[in-house]
Amino acid sequence: MAExxxxxxxxxxxxxxxxxARHPETGMPxxxxxxxxxxxxxxxxxxxxxxxxxxxxxxxxxxxxxxEDNVVYARNITDVDDKINERAARxxxxxxxxxxxxxxxxxxxxxxxxxxxxxxxxxxxxxxxxTDHIDGMRALIERLIERxxxxxxxxxVLFSPAAMxxxxxxxxxxxxxxxxxxxxxxxxxxxxxxxxxxxxKRDATDFVLWKPSKPNExxxxxxxxxxxxxxxxxxxxxxxxxxxxxxxxxxGGLACDDPLKNTFDVHGGGIDLVFPHHENEIAQxxxxxxxxxxxxxxxxxxxxxxxxxxxxxxxxxxRTIREVLDDWPGEVAxxxxxxxxxxxxxxxxxSSLRESQAILDGWYRKVxxxxxTTPDPAVLSALSDDLNTPSAFALLxxxxxxxxxxxxxxxxxxxxxxxxxxxSGAGASVDEATVQALITxxxxxxxxxxxxxxxxxxxxxxxxxxxxxxxxxxxGNPVTRWEVKR
Numbered sequence: 001m002a003e004x005x006x007x008x009x010x011x012x013x014x015x016x017x018x019x020x021a022r023h024p025e026t027g028m029p030x031x032x033x034x035x036x037x038x039x040x041x042x043x044x045x046x047x048x049x050x051x052x053x054x055x056x057x058x059x060x061x062x063x064x065x066x067x068e069d070n071v072v073y074a075r076n077i078t079d080v081d082d083k084i085n086e087r088a089a090r091x092x093x094x095x096x097x098x099x100x101x102x103x104x105x106x107x108x109x110x111x112x113x114x115x116x117x118x119x120x121x122x123x124x125x126x127x128x129x130x131t132d133h134i135d136g137m138r139a140l141i142e143r144l145i146e147r148x149x150x151x152x153x154x155x156x157v158l159f160s161p162a163a164m165x166x167x168x169x170x171x172x173x174x175x176x177x178x179x180x181x182x183x184x185x186x187x188x189x190x191x192x193x194x195x196x197x198x199x200x201k202r203d204a205t206d207f208v209l210w211k212p213s214k215p216n217e218x219x220x221x222x223x224x225x226x227x228x229x230x231x232x233x234x235x236x237x238x239x240x241x242x243x244x245x246x247x248x249x250x251x252g253g254l255a256c257d258d259p260l261k262n263t264f265d266v267h268g269g270g271i272d273l274v275f276p277h278h279e280n281e282i283a284q285x286x287x288x289x290x291x292x293x294x295x296x297x298x299x300x301x302x303x304x305x306x307x308x309x310x311x312x313x314x315x316x317x318x319r320t321i322r323e324v325l326d327d328w329p330g331e332v333a334x335x336x337x338x339x340x341x342x343x344x345x346x347x348x349x350x351s352s353l354r355e356s357q358a359i360l361d362g363w364y365r366k367v368x369x370x371x372x373t374t375p376d377p378a379v380l381s382a383l384s385d386d387l388n389t390p391s392a393f394a395l396l397x398x399x400x401x402x403x404x405x406x407x408x409x410x411x412x413x414x415x416x417x418x419x420x421x422x423x424s425g426a427g428a429s430v431d432e433a434t435v436q437a438l439i440t441x442x443x444x445x446x447x448x449x450x451x452x453x454x455x456x457x458x459x460x461x462x463x464x465x466x467x468x469x470x471x472x473x474x475x476g477n478p479v480t481r482w483e484v485k486r
Contacts (some may be wrong), residue, residue, distance in 0.1 A: 004065060004384045006266070007343060009274065009298040010181050014386055017297060019265055021250050023070055031062050032072045032246040032264040034295070036238060036273055037127065039078040040108040041087045043320040046333075046348060047270075047304040047311060049119060053334055053413075054301045054342040054387070055268045056121040060411055061383050064375070073124040074245040076238060079105040080130050080231055085217055097216050115321040118330035120413040128241040130232070131218075136240035137232045138223040139254055140288050141209050145224055149287040150209055152224050153200035157210040161186065162203050164283055174259070174292050178205075178283055181298060182275035207280055208233040235280035239294075242267070243285070252289075259291040267295035271302055301342045307349050319348070329422075332357045335414060338389040360414070361483055363396075363405065364422070367415055372407035379408045422484050435466055439480050442468075446478060 004017040019029040035055045038044055055075075062071045084101055092100035117123075141157050144150035149167070150159050161178040165186075168175040179185060186205060197204075212230045213219030219229030232240075242264065247253045252261040262285075269278065278298065285294040306317040324333050336356040340346040376399055382391040392412065399405040409415035419432045438457055445453040461468060461482070469481045 004061070005386055006297050006299060007386045008296075009300050010293075012183070015297060017265065019066070020260060020263060020296060024250060026069065028070045029066060030070050030072065030250065031066055031266070032250070033059065033062070033074070033266040033268065034238070034242040034246055034264065035073070035075045035124075035267070036269040036277070037075040037077050038109075038112050039081050039083060040105045040112060041081065041084040042108060043322055044112050044115060045311065046306075046319045046321055046324055049116070049321050049324075049333070050304055050337055050342075050346070051268060051270050051301050052116050052121055053119055053337045055299075057338065057383070057387060057389065057412060058266070058268070058299075059122060059124070060413060061387070064380075064411060065384075072126070072246060074126040074128060074242060075124040076241045077109055077127055077129045078234070078237060079109070080218060080237075081234070098218060101218060111322065115325065118325050119321070120331055120334045120416065122413075126245045128245055130237045130241065133237070133240045133244055134220050134232065136244050137210075137236050138221075140236060140240055140243070140284065141223045143254060143288045144209065144284065147287060149283075151202070152226065153202075155212040155222070155226050155228050155230065156198075156200060156208055157222075157224060157226070158201060158206040159209050159280070159284060159287075160202060161205045161207075161283060164287055167287070174290065175286055176282060176292060179279065181279050181282055184275065207235065207276065209236045209284070235277055236284055238277070238281050239284045239288070242281075242294075254288070257290070259289060262289035262291045263293050264295050266297050266299060268299040268301075271300040274300060299342075302340075302345045304346050304348055306347075308347055311348075328353055328357070331360060331414060331417065335360055338412065339393060341390055342387055363409065363415055365481060365483065367402045367406040367409075368419060370402045370406060372410055373401075373403040375408040375411045376404050379411075383411075419484075435461065435464070435482060439468070439482060443478060443480060 005014045006017055007013070008015045017031070019031050021030045021032065022028060023030045033055070035051060038048060052075075055073075059071065059073045084104060085097070088097060088100035088104045092103055095103065141150060144159065145152070145157065149163050150157055164175060164178050168177060179188075210223060210226070210230050210232055212222070212226070212228045217231070219231055222228060222230040243253055246264040247256075247262055250261070252258075256262060267278070267281075282294045286292065305311060306319060309315055309317060311317055311319065332353055336348070336352050337346065339352070339356065376395065379392045379395045382388045382395060385391070389412070396405065396408060399408060406415050419435075438461055442454050442457040442461075445451075445457065458468060465484055467483050469483075471479055471481065473479045
């Protein structure tokens with residue numbers, strides 16, 4: 001098995017992935033990965049697609065290295081949030097708020113799932129919804145209050161980083177330092193963050209674990225005997241969902257005192273989540289479990305800009321995944337995203353999309369008639385070096401065997417479509433057999449020097465969106481290759 005090295009944001013170096021757990025039934029090494037997913041209040045934009053695609057590649061690589069049954073990948077769905085409430089009230093003013101919220105979240109999540117499937121992403125092992133894990137959030141909050149890391153104030157529950165740092169000193173360093181992931185001091189975090197100013201907070205960096213619901217807002221029974229309904233803060237949601245999906249089924253969770261069993265292997269997301277979200281996840285989880293780490297390796301993808309500028313609605317360059325898919329096949333968008341290393345910024349341009357389309361078309365011409373075999377070892381080595389997709393693609397261009405090229409590209413989620421599927425995706429009204437029959441008839445007309453009939457068939461194919469490429473085979477006989485016009 002190739003040695004998988006991944007860059008750890010926490011330690012700022014590449015580290016070898018060493019699974020902490022074994023599958024309870026097979027005894028094989030078990031890899032557990034959690035990635036922060038969408039807040040389902042609006043269509044996901046193309047920047048949201050980057051972590052989905054990046055960690056799909058890692059998921060595919062892990063399954064190849066460890067076996068499909070020995071990888072658990074959880075990507076959450078946040079379906080309780082202020083933005084969701086606002087969108088529901090705006091879009092469905094005639095419905096009770098809870099019904100409006102359900103309509104917004106169900107519709108938005110369905111669109112997200114369709115979009116990422118079109119980008120060639122596998123479905124994660126689990127996609128927990130925040131509203132299904134409120135009990136786990138309350139249990140975590142109760143534990144943090146009991147241990148002195150959280151306190152109740154004006155029907156809120158807040159986490160205290162100061163209490164965490166004090167406990168770190170008393171536990172001889174087993175707890176991490178608050179700010180270690182972001183590599184900032186407490187003062188730097190206060191200066192660099194938008195800190196909510198509230199009179200009930202003891203310190204500026206204290207953050208909300210639970211807050212009271214306003215009239216008409218979704219609410220649940222509150223922890224700590226708080227007398228009014230409330231709802232969770234953003235950060236506690238991911239701690240509870242990762243615990244439920246990656247710890248509890250495998251012997252971890254609140255009932256387990258073994259810190260190693262309360263640590264999973266990989267936590268991922270965009271670089272914008274390092275602080276405060278991931279920093280606060282670590283604080284909550286480690287203090288609840290008495291663990292040094294929440295996850296062994298923290299991975300973060302870089303930012304995305306469009307045509308050299310930050311993507312924003314005010315600049316007119318804001319692109320949803322759906323808008324991109326209206327103009328380009330999902331495979332082209334996926335390939336374009338992966339041509340940059342995941343930790344580097346990426347510039348999303350029309351020229352890069354056109355170039356990706358041309359490369360994929362060329363590869364499809366090589367592999368359309370072959371069955372995939374096994375991935376190229378050199379490409380596997382490149383991917384095992386912190387998902388070095390640029391190096392992997394450079395090596396793909398050098399693969400002479402079409403069957404190996406196909407298998408290797410498919411490991412990356414590429415070259416998985418048949419001609420018929422590509423025709424369907426391009427909106428063509430004929431199937432592959434019909435196209436091939438027309439091409440055969442055209443070749444016969446050319447052989448008979450019936451140029452008028454040959455031109456008529458060519459024009460018919462062009463009208464169907466088919467591009468013809470005439471040439472000769474090794475014996476010098478006329479042949480015609482074809483592809484869908486983009």
